[in-house]
Amino acid sequence: MKLIIKLLCGIIVGILLGMVAPDLIIRGLITAKVFISQLIKFTIPLLILFYVTSGIANLPRNSGKLLGKTVGLAYLSTLGAGLFAFTVAENLFPALLSGAGDMPEVKTVLAPFIELKIPPLMNIMTALTIAFMFGLGISSTGADQLKRMSDQGRDIIELFLNKVIIPALPFYIAGVFADMTVKGTVFATLHTFSLVLLAVIAMHWFWLAVQFITAGAVMQQSPLTLLRTMMPAYLTAIGTMSSAATIPVTLQQTKRNGVSNTIANFVVPLCANIHMSGSVISIASVAVAVIIMTGAGAVPSLIEALPFIAMLGVTMVAAPGAPGGAVMASVGLLGSMLGFTEEMIALQIVLHLAQDSFGTACNVTGDGVIALMIDKLSDKQEEEQEDLVPVEDAI
Template structure:
């Protein structure tokens, strides 16, 4: 599939407007969900707020049940579909893209762990004197089939095994499983997210903690965008040194791809523009045709910056969570670069892939995960634009190492 993308970039243009409209509508619905939740928590009868909390609790169980299945099928399918017979070029691209993703996440953690606690404290998550603690009418436990780490291990065993043995039947099973989970995401999980977020904010509003949370939202969104551009500039300084060219000239040529990604909110949909911009930077056509479509799937530095920054903010807001040390956080960042390898082509796919790690490695509960989803979705397009723009720098580096 990735090789086909390299040959036929126009294939990604057909659904641009449809995807853009869907993503924009989702963002507006999420904002509406936040507003609805706050109004319900502040002014509605407690019974109505509890009804929202009941939906939130049940939806949360479904979400955590689906996540290990998402990791298993998407990563298995993604590894099995990696291009073959291009070992040298593939290994260089994978190494540089993964290194960029991990370094970006590390930078984001260092900066966020310093800046965020200065602007918000865990006290903002403490209920006010006038707040009330409400519970759902019904609670149900739906345990996942297996843990996130089991799913990840299985994905690598089967993904690498399918790639090595060319087991077409197993590949078909993984692809069909991926399609089923993507259908659940696109038809159930994503459409119901606004109500889930509404339940989270209704609970915070009733407890009297919502306004401190909203303040932190604004701080984190600005911080994430600043870090995106810091990383873009870093990548192009390195690429410029390697290529003997001005990094700002290289960035200027990639700006059409950046702004296209802001509009389409999709790395895949931006591939035609990214290819044109990358070739304008002097990258050999065969290198650009290989690296740009591949990096649209595997290079997620912008998404990693956002997830790590948002995770730090949520930990600062939650009384039961503490910001860990860099050495404690590094395994999470390393795993994050892996679980997002085949993030589904739906809005917020990266953060959905990361939900399991947030719970298993950082101790995030349902409320913390819901805040993460809301924070991430609010700036999904900026993270995507950072990913796409960085792809051009990786193409330059691979080209000069070829």
């Protein structure tokens, strides 16, 4: 919540400075914005490389079918959530945000004092390919040194995010909004924020309803009872804004829904890293809103956006536990696959972080559904094995 308050302060300070401050100060803010933007773009491939490598390498090696079922079900839920959100946003937002893309004529354009270029070491797809290659290789061969290196690299990137990038975001946002104020486009953008945020939270709850109604039908239990049991995890996640930090509560409430200790202890910590349905709903729908708000061309069709949504689900694997980790991991895909500009990425970050706690809450509450489904599948498999009695035992 402190981060959200800081970002809101960044928006307010940026607008006020853009209205009354001399060009010298505004150019200083714009210079800071450009430098922080370069740092973000440089960090994203490294974030994907180390986090995805470490996340895959740390998956349990001897879990067999249980691991495959959990990962498969979590990815299907994340992918389905992304497709649902994009479809709703594609059809709802053009009418909801009617006129948002009709920006007024730009008044003034101020340049930064200096544009420092920090080229990334690799592009997003290269980082993702290397991460999968080494992650699967480490998991298969048990290469301890490489695993340790990927874990240490992940820890360093997380430290850099927590100590540099995240604290710098308010200054980045202030620079963006000061620039937009000078250009005369800021108020045409801001009035649509509340509508987008409410729509995104409504999508979270609709997706949770679909998940729990499905689980209730499979388990032959009341969906409302199952959901009510998971509500402490939902409320905790709103406060922590972190799936990892909410694991103890998620685990406790999942067991209270009747999931066995073995399944819950395996599925919940794993899904805290790989099941990101709420985050993907937020990113996919906000991306559509940003395209409309900035008048950056036509919104892609669902077929055109499918590769982006599919890759987004993969990129969410082991997204940082820090607030904002999901959107930071998605920045590279937004730029490379949807053609987002620096201003569009800034709006994406602001809109996402404003509701990040609700996206995280949707993630962890859905983890309870995944655990219920896996527990049911495991019980069914055990029953089938018991039915296959050897002939000599039957005799």
